[in-house]
Amino acid sequence: MKNVKNIVLLLVVLIAGVWGVWFFLGRGEEAKIRQRFLDAVGIVNKQAEEKNHTLAAKTLQFGYLFGDQVTVNIHHFPYNGTNDISEFTSLVFRGRAMCQSIDLSILGLEIEINGDSAIARCQARAKVSAMGTVYDEKHHFHASLQKVGRKWIFLSFEDDDVIKK
């Protein structure tokens, strides 16, 4: 009985150890990319009464998330095409200004890292209130990211082909 107890305790300690090593060492770059998505969501999200200084800070931060050129090719997205970062920021914040509130959330994220580039498959939910109408939609897309220095920046957002008609 004592042996069984020892084996079980050893197993529990081993499992906890493996999980701990993975948590602190194995998830480094993936965690950074996840954080990048959360940063982007935090910037795009909007409450009904947004203060001007919040808008200014968000506009400034938004530019740091992307490369010099941003490509968007998502079904039904109004700003598809390749734009430089200043045009893209302008377009996004113009669109954002038309909405009373935006509540974006990331439902799922699957990240594949290849050296200094990464592909992230994302399922996002957007609850948007604009001109008295509330939209609640889910979108699936993949984002390409590039590692520059210690940061990951977004290069493109495109429709995902994980399931092909």
Next chain:
Amino acid sequence: MERDDFVDAFYRFLFPKLTKAYLLRLGVLVVVTVGFFGVVCRPCVIDGASMRPTYPAHGFVFCWRPAFWFGRKPKRGQVVMARYAGRNVMLLKRVVALEGDTVEFQNGVLLVNGKEPEGAWAHATECDWNLPQRTVEPGNVYLIGDNRSMPIEDHIFGQMSVKRLEGVPTW
């Protein structure tokens, strides 16, 4: 059993003594539960009408992952759950064709290898879809939801890698 004994037993049940044996049992229970519901049988919420009437638009189901362990392959007509975006977002669809099969829709009729498949799922809902014939590539299956009453553009379906299949729903 006296009333006081019952109250004592109930109190001990709610607030047990934290002995070594108790903590060991608790630890084993936590590990087994997390392992079972995190790896073997994952709880999932259904949010979408693409499998109606077989599954409701909002519901709850477990994903039984051992269904595709040890090299087991999906079968035609089987309902499967496939990884869509990470482990938290899955598609609940039906396998209508396997690798090498041809799939097409002609005026709402699903044709696999030129024939209408047997089984009620083949025509669970009325539809008017048209899709040119295509062949399922090696290492892939063709997934479609049972609810085809919406326009073809609004329904998520198509060819997907077998590697992305996570399991089958438990009911």
